[in-house]
Structures are given as structure tokens and as C-alpha cells.
Amino acid sequence: MKPRSRNDDEKLARREAILDAAEEAFLQERFDKTSMDSIAKSAGLSRALLYVYFRDKEDIHLGLCGRASEILFQRMQQYSAQGQTGIEKLNALGRAYVDFYLEDTSQFRILTLACSLASSAIQTEEEITPSQQEFSEHESRIMGLMTECVQLGINDNTTNLAPESDPLSVAMQMRGSLHGVIMLQDVGGSPMFDKANIDRRQWLEQSRARLADSLKKQR
Structure with missing residues (x-):
């Protein structure tokens, strides 16, 4: 099995950061009231970057x-x-x-x-x-x-x-x-x-x- 590179680890960490931010938002603000902008802001990432990881x-x-x-x-x-x-x-x-x-x-x-x-x-x-x-x-x-x-x-x-x-x-x-x-x-x-x-x-x-x-x- 090919070992994970530093870049792979960074991508995984970024994906987990997005999920962590979204989980907090969904549970506190409700799913229908949560926007991609608010998730991006909470995760400390750009809105465009969210779409790199999620549709x-x-x-x-x-x-x-x-x-x-x-x-x-x-x-x-x-x-x-x-x-x-x-x-x-x-x-x-x-x-x-x-x-x-x-x-x-x-x-x-x-x-x-x-x-x-x-x-x-x-x-x-x-x-x-x-x-x-x-x-x-x-x-x-x-x-x-x-x-x-x-x-x-x-x-x-x-x-x-x-x-x-x-x-x-x-x-x-x-x-x-x-x-x-x-x-x-x-x-x-x-x-x-x-x-x-x-x-x-x-x-x-x-x-x-x-x-x-x-x-x-x-x-």
C-alpha cells in the first residue's frame, strides 16, 4: 500500500475541519438555516474550497x-x-x-x-x-x-x-x-x-x- 503523503494528510485534515464546522452549525443553527458561507467561515476556509471537497x-x-x-x-x-x-x-x-x-x-x-x-x-x-x-x-x-x-x-x-x-x-x-x-x-x-x-x-x-x-x- 502506498504511504500517505504530507499533501494527503493536509487534504484529510482540511476535509475533517469542514465536517467539524458543519456539524456544529447543523446542530446549533439547523440544517436548513446553515449556508455554505457560514460553514466556510467557521472552518477558516474559502467558500470555493468547500466545493473542492464536497458537491x-x-x-x-x-x-x-x-x-x-x-x-x-x-x-x-x-x-x-x-x-x-x-x-x-x-x-x-x-x-x-x-x-x-x-x-x-x-x-x-x-x-x-x-x-x-x-x-x-x-x-x-x-x-x-x-x-x-x-x-x-x-x-x-x-x-x-x-x-x-x-x-x-x-x-x-x-x-x-x-x-x-x-x-x-x-x-x-x-x-x-x-x-x-x-x-x-x-x-x-x-x-x-x-x-x-x-x-x-x-x-x-x-x-x-x-x-x-x-x-x-x-x-
Whole structure:
């Protein structure tokens, strides 16, 4: 493998500086109110230089999503390795997703924003940028890991899933359920939780445990 040159390191550092500036702006000012000019100013770079590294503001966000999804994947991989059976690994993946929200909240919100931007124009393969490619690869790794754990749970008979179940579909349902539970208590401060004096962290753990129990084979 060819060693990285000083120029390569400088380019990488500049790209990371742009992403750092954009992350702070997106989380503080909101994505729709953040301009390329404000990102450039925060990063200490010219607006023109931003376009050398990213196609547009949406592409910068996808670069952030690539970083966030890599953090999530590493956490999920670490947690799932602690389990032996399929259901143990699925339970661990649920804990990893909730802990990702609790301990890396800004990264969780970056990925959540990606969902709201998913309806943007569909890109052809020729138009795919490095940021899009990186994000897509990390997301594939996340769903691949979840799918493998679901399949293990089917094979070792520790889940109540039928042999003909589609592991990817189950993995998507699991991730969607976890995400929905998290967003229910997060969006807008969720006054109903405060009014009912519900401990959010405890509620999240109980909800995650119920989801895991719903997949567990009853002996």
C-alpha cells in the first residue's frame, strides 16, 4: 500500500475541519438555516474550497453521516461480540443503539437528519460522491451485522422467528422500532414524559428490553 503523503494528510485534515464546522452549525443553527458561507467561515476556509471537497451542503451532511454511522457500527460490533447466541447478540445490538443515542447524541441526530433528507433527488451511479459512497458502505455494514445476528437467532433457535423469516426485513423492523422509541421521548422535549414524571433513560431501557423479549423464544 502506498504511504500517505504530507499533501494527503493536509487534504484529510482540511476535509475533517469542514465536517467539524458543519456539524456544529447543523446542530446549533439547523440544517436548513446553515449556508455554505457560514460553514466556510467557521472552518477558516474559502467558500470555493468547500466545493473542492464536497458537491453541496447535502454532500457535506452525508460526509457527517459517514462518520456517525462508522461510530455506530463500531459500537454495535463491540456490543454484539459479547453475546454468544443469536438472541443475546440481538439484545446487545439494542443496547448499542440506545447507548449510541444516550452517549453520542449529536451523532445520532446527524443520522436522524439523514432520514429527513432521504427524499432529495435520486442520484445515478455516475453522480455518487465519495461522501455518499462512504455513508452507503457504513450503513450496509450496520445492516449486515444486524442481519447476521438475526440469522444466527433463527439458526440456533433462540428466537421465535420462523425459519422462512427474512433476516434483513426483521433487522430493519428492529432498527425502526428502536429508532421510533427513541424519537418518541426526544422530539420537542416530549412534554408528556415530563408531565407524567417518567424517567426517560429507564423508559428507554424498558422499551428496549420489551423489544428483545418479543423476539425471544419462550421455553
